[in-house]
Amino acid sequence: MAIKWKRKDLVGLKDLSKEEIELILETAKSFKEISERPVKKVPTLQGKTIVNLFFEPSTRTRSSFELAEKRLSADIMSFSGTSTSSIVKGETIKDMARNIEALKIDMIVVRHGASGMPHRLTQFVNAGVVNAGDGINEHPTQALLDMFTLKEKKGRIEGLKVTFIGDISHSRVARSNIWGLTKLGAHVTVCGPATMLPVEIAKMGVRVTNDLKEAISEADAITLLRIQLERQDEPLFPSLREYANTFQINKDTLKYAKPDVLIMHPGPINRNVELADDIADSDNSVILRQVTNGLATRMAVLYLISGGTER
Amino acid sequence: MKGLKKVVDEEQIRRAIMRISHEIVERNKGVDNVVLIGIRTGGAFLSARIQNNIKLIEEQDVPMGILDITLYRDDLREVGPQPEFRGTEIDFDITGKIVVLIDDVLFSGRTIRCALDHLIDLGRPKAIQLAVLIDRGHRELPIRADYVGKNIPSHMNEEIIVRLLEDTGKDEVLIIRKNGEDDEGEEE
Numbered sequence: 431m432a433i434k435w436k437r438k439d440l441v442g443l444k445d446l447s448k449e450e451i452e453l454i455l456e457t458a459k460s461f462k463e464i465s466e467r468p469v470k471k472v473p474t475l476q477g478k479t480i481v482n483l484f485f486e487p488s489t490r491t492r493s494s495f496e497l498a499e500k501r502l503s504a505d506i507m508s509f510s511g512t513s514t515s516s517i518v519k520g521e522t523i524k525d526m527a528r529n530i531e532a533l534k535i536d537m538i539v540v541r542h543g544a545s546g547m548p549h550r551l552t553q554f555v556n557a558g559v560v561n562a563g564d565g566i567n568e569h570p571t572q573a574l575l576d577m578f579t580l581k582e583k584k585g586r587i588e589g590l591k592v593t594f595i596g597d598i599s600h601s602r603v604a605r606s607n608i609w610g611l612t613k614l615g616a617h618v619t620v621c622g623p624a625t626m627l628p629v630e631i632a633k634m635g636v637r638v639t640n641d642l643k644e645a646i647s648e649a650d651a652i653t654l655l656r657i658q659l660e661r662q663d664e665p666l667f668p669s670l671r672e673y674a675n676t677f678q679i680n681k682d683t684l685k686y687a688k689p690d691v692l693i694m695h696p697g698p699i700n701r702n703v704e705l706a707d708d709i710a711d712s713d714n715s716v717i718l719r720q721v722t723n724g725l726a727t728r729m730a731v732l733y734l735i736s737g738g739t740e741r
Numbered sequence: 742m743k744g745l746k747k748v749v750d751e752e753q754i755r756r757a758i759m760r761i762s763h764e765i766v767e768r769n770k771g772v773d774n775v776v777l778i779g780i781r782t783g784g785a786f787l788s789a790r791i792q793n794n795i796k797l798i799e800e801q802d803v804p805m806g807i808l809d810i811t812l813y814r815d816d817l818r819e820v821g822p823q824p825e826f827r828g829t830e831i832d833f834d835i836t837g838k839i840v841v842l843i844d845d846v847l848f849s850g851r852t853i854r855c856a857l858d859h860l861i862d863l864g865r866p867k868a869i870q871l872a873v874l875i876d877r878g879h880r881e882l883p884i885r886a887d888y889v890g891k892n893i894p895s896h897m898n899e900e901i902i903v904r905l906l907e908d909t910g911k912d913e914v915l916i917i918r919k920n921g922e923d924d925e926g927e928e929e
Contacts, residue, residue, distance in 0.1 A: 434822035460809065460828025469862040472812040502812075730826075733812075737823030 438558040438738035440731055441548050442568035443609040451574070451610055458578050458723070458730035464501060465725060475504035475736055479535040482508040484562070485542045490697050490721065491562050491572070495539050498728035507535075523547070524554050531555045537735065540564075545602075558735045566600050572696050573606035575727040577614065579720050580651055583692055588615035593645045595621045595677055596655030596704055597666070599628040603696045604655060608634050621645035622655075622677060625666040642677055643686045651692040654679055654704040670703050680706030684714070692716050749891055749914035754874065757890030758787065761872050762794035764888050765841055774867065776838045777805040780856055781827060783845030784808075786907040787874060791843065806831030808842075813855035829859070836864035841888075845903040847873040850884035875914060877901050 433449045443451065464472060480499045484492050492510065499506045521529075527538070537558040540548050545565030552559045563569040581587050592611055594604045598620045608631075611618050618636040620627060621644075632638050639645050646652055657673060667673045679693065693705070693715040701707055710717065749757075769775050772795055779788030785807040792805045811826040842856055853871060860869060872888035877895040895901060895916065902915040 436822055457826055460826050463828055463830070464812075467863055471862070473858070474812040474817060477818065733826065734823055737817070737821060739820060739822075 435734040436738055436740045438735060438741060439548075439552050440560045440570055440735055441552065442561060443570045443573055443606045443613070444568065446570075446610075446613070448613045451577070451613060454574055454727070454730055454734065455578050455581060457734060458574070458727040459582075461729040461733070462723070462726040464729070465722070471501050471503060473503045474733060475499070475502040477505075478537065478736060479505045479507070479533075480537045480539060480732070481530055481535050481557075482506065482510075482562075483530075483538060483540045483542075484508070484510040485540075486563070487511070488541055488562070490724075491541065491569075494721070494724045495560075495562060495571075495728055498725055498732055499539075501725075502729055502732055504537075504732070523550070527551055527554045531557055537732070552741060558738060560731060560735060563602055565602065566605070567602055568606045568609070569602040569696075570606050570610075571724070571728050571731055572603050573610045574731065575720055575724040576603075576607055576653065576694060576696070577610055578723050578727050579694065579716055580616075580692070582719075582723065583716060584650055587611065590616045590650045591619065591648050592616050593619040593621060593649040593652045594655060595642070595645060595652060595679070597626040597657055598622050598631060598655070599626050600658050601655050603653075605634075607653070608636055612636070619645050619649070623667050623673070642683060646679075646683070646687040646691070649687055649691055651694055652679060652687065653694040653696070654699075655696070656698060656700055657703060670700075674703050678702070678704060678706060679709055681708060684709060690714075694720060697721070744918035746916050747913055748893055748916050749875070751912040753891070754912045754914070757874060758790050759794055761888045761890060762791045762798060765791065765870075765872065766795060766798055768870075768887070769839055772799055772801055772803050774837070774839050775803055775841060776833065776835060777803055777841050777843060778808050778831065778835075778860070779805070779843045780852065781807055781809045782908065783874075783903055783905060784843045786905045787845060787872075788841075788843040789907075791841075791872070804833045806833065808856055808859055810852060810855035810859055813859050815851060815855070829863075831863060834864055835860065835866045838866050840866040840869045841872055842869055843872045845874050845905070846901055847871075847876045847884075847886050847889075848879055848901075850880045850882035853884045854882050874903060875901055 535557055539560045539562050541562040542564050545567035547564050548559050548561035561570055598604050608618050612635045620636050621639050624640055627638055695717045699705055766772055777788040777792055779785035788805050792803055795803050807830040809827055809829045811824050870887040873886045874890040876886055876889045876892050898919045900917045900919050904911055904913050906912050
């Protein structure tokens with residue numbers, strides 16, 4: 431690997447080069463072994479302090495980041511939800527971030543409902559910033575772990591056909607994946623009700639369809655996206671039942687896909703809405719592998735970022 | 742290149758590694774409980790050669806693994822890009838084993854310190870022995886090798902370059918002056 435990692439932030443995959451993404455994926459591969467050891471910890475980030483700021487609910491991503499930080503021997507501090515924090519008391523994000531930084535911390539992992547918030551944060555603080563999901567913009571570490579899992583199972587990314595089904599317009603997971611996958615030469619298809627497909631999406635270099643059969647027939651991997659009822663101001667489809675009837679991946683619809691297609695989901699699953707029980711637990715499903723790989727991917731990101739100097 | 746001097750050739754390297762292989766077998770009265778672990782990258786190549794040699798000597802396969810010490814380095818906190826981490830590959834348990842740790846050059850001893858910390862995280866070996874192709878002196882930590890290919894006394898502003906067949910297509914050890922000719926050092 432010829433290139434060196436220079437960034438001190440990971441805000442989105444939109445900004446990264448193909449080589450940077452490949453470096454993260456290669457590094458993550460090496461990190462996977464650490465979690466198989468009797469002592470699942472390395473001293474790499476000893477003496478570094480990482481703050482996890484989660485302004486939106488999160489179980490999986492937050493615990494994955496926290497465990498990754500612990501396995502790298504960083505000291506960590508986590509704030510979750512807005513109810514316990516001083517935001518409720520009227521403090522601005524800027525003041526909050528600067529106050530946290532006054533405690534001499536090295537990195538901030540942030541999740542926020544507003545798109546662009548991690549980018550704003552990089553303008554306020556000297557600490558490195560890692561985006562753990564911002565609004566409907568990006569969720570870079572999720573996309574990286576998805577790509578890592580794809581590469582691990584299929585041996586490559588280039589030339590793969592990857593389909594995303596569900597609420598594309600509200601999905602930061604889809605957006606980050608599209609940035610990353612297209613840079614690495616995969617062919618991306620997005621599928622969902624017309625109300626959930628943003629008008630501009632085709633400009634990102636993806637195929638757009640409302641036809642489930644067409645979307646999955648040649649796919650090497652299918653990622654199901656959760657219907658994010660919390661992000662819908664007005665209903666985008668008549669009922670969950672109707673959505674499931676048209677777009678659910680189950681025994682019957684999966685017949686149209688290749689036998690070795692990978693079923694992926696960023697979690698949490700709404701079982702029997704976007705994905706039927708039997709398929710979620712089938713041999714095609716790599717959903718739990720994604721969780722395992724998420725840990726290695728986040729360790730790799732934190733390791734690389736910790737040496738970065740450039741914004 | 743100016744100031745570049747070959748100090749060990751292919752044949753000398755071959756013989757040194759063969760002698761170390763014999764010494765490992767002799768010291769441990771066979772290799773029943775011995776495992777070889779090479780430090781990336783040079784050490785890994787050398788341990789594969791030692792593994793082959795031991796197979797010739799004792800007709801026995803000795804387990805071999807590769808150690809990547811990057812995450813244990815004590816200079817990671819220095820400003821700048823993190824070194825490439827390619828991972829440790831050891832698919833056996835080292836607990837209770839005699840681990841022969843193998844590296845190309847022994848210098849400050851800091852790499853070996855990292856390797857010892859790393860090994861202890863993988864299990865509790867019965868003993869750890871150290872084999873190096875070149876010992877160039879200038880230790881900064883209380884570490885010594887059990888098996889040494891060649892002692893090469895060196896100046897601090899000289900660099901020792903070990904080139905191995907697996908990597909460069911050629912086996913040789915070179916010595917090079919780092920700061921040009923205007924140093925106080927002695928000319929050879």
